[in-house]
Amino acid sequence: MDTGQKAPIGRPRGFDTEEALERAMRVFWGQGYEGASLTDLTAAMGINRTSMYAAFGNKEELFRKCLERYTEGPASYGVRALREPTAREVAAAMLNGAVLATTGAAGPAGCLGVQGSLAAGEPGSHARDTLAAWRDEHVSYLSDRFQQAVDEGDLPPDADPGLLARHLMTVANGIAVQAAGGVTRDVLQQVADMTLRSWPPATAPAQPAA
Incomplete structure (x- = not known):
């Protein structure tokens, strides 16, 4: 039955951003900034590059977010x-x-x-x-x-x-x-x-x- 409600604009992210950030932090922690490739990061986070860029920005911005998480954790x-x-x-x-x-x-x-x-x-x-x-x-x-x-x-x-x-x-x-x-x-x-x-x-x- 049509309730008249419309679906929210835009698709919700299909992943847990906090968990993804935690996993990325551990990749940087173990491999360093240059040693951590985008392939390594996205594989660990369980997302593709498009989703990573949309949620966290580029690699440098992701690293800063991971450093903040490391500092607080x-x-x-x-x-x-x-x-x-x-x-x-x-x-x-x-x-x-x-x-x-x-x-x-x-x-x-x-x-x-x-x-x-x-x-x-x-x-x-x-x-x-x-x-x-x-x-x-x-x-x-x-x-x-x-x-x-x-x-x-x-x-x-x-x-x-x-x-x-x-x-x-x-x-x-x-x-x-x-x-x-x-x-x-x-x-x-x-x-x-x-x-x-x-x-x-x-x-x-x-x-x-x-």
Whole structure:
């Protein structure tokens, strides 16, 4: 029976965009920007190129969306670490999170934000620049957090927040590269623990309980 209702204009997408984005993220994570071909991406996403372009834009735009998803998902330990009450606990959460995220069974070894375009040539220059800015942004967040620690007496007054942030991020990035090369979680955890043992002491130690 004709109800008089008309079908909606345009065909609905026949796939789950969130699931497709998750799958594309894992392709970029495992293969890097240039290593991930459009054929690899669309096969993993279960769609054709026309659908990919319509839903996500070109490869560069898809990569940016995947990086956002990675930041909010597997790499979200970085944001959580900033909320820790002391600078040392921030550093510990950052390094421990890096070890777990880059060696976990839930995703490829390594870090999308580090290895995504390290070896990219000119075709991948935009992705390389995007990731460089992404890493620098995280260094800036850490630097601000460590400046707060200096101001509160949680770090020595002569501590350099920017250098501490860069040092911590360099170790975390190195952990990711080593993980991608097959170094085990246990070994990388030892690296993280060694770094934490040399962390600057607080200038205002906690008072003993009465």
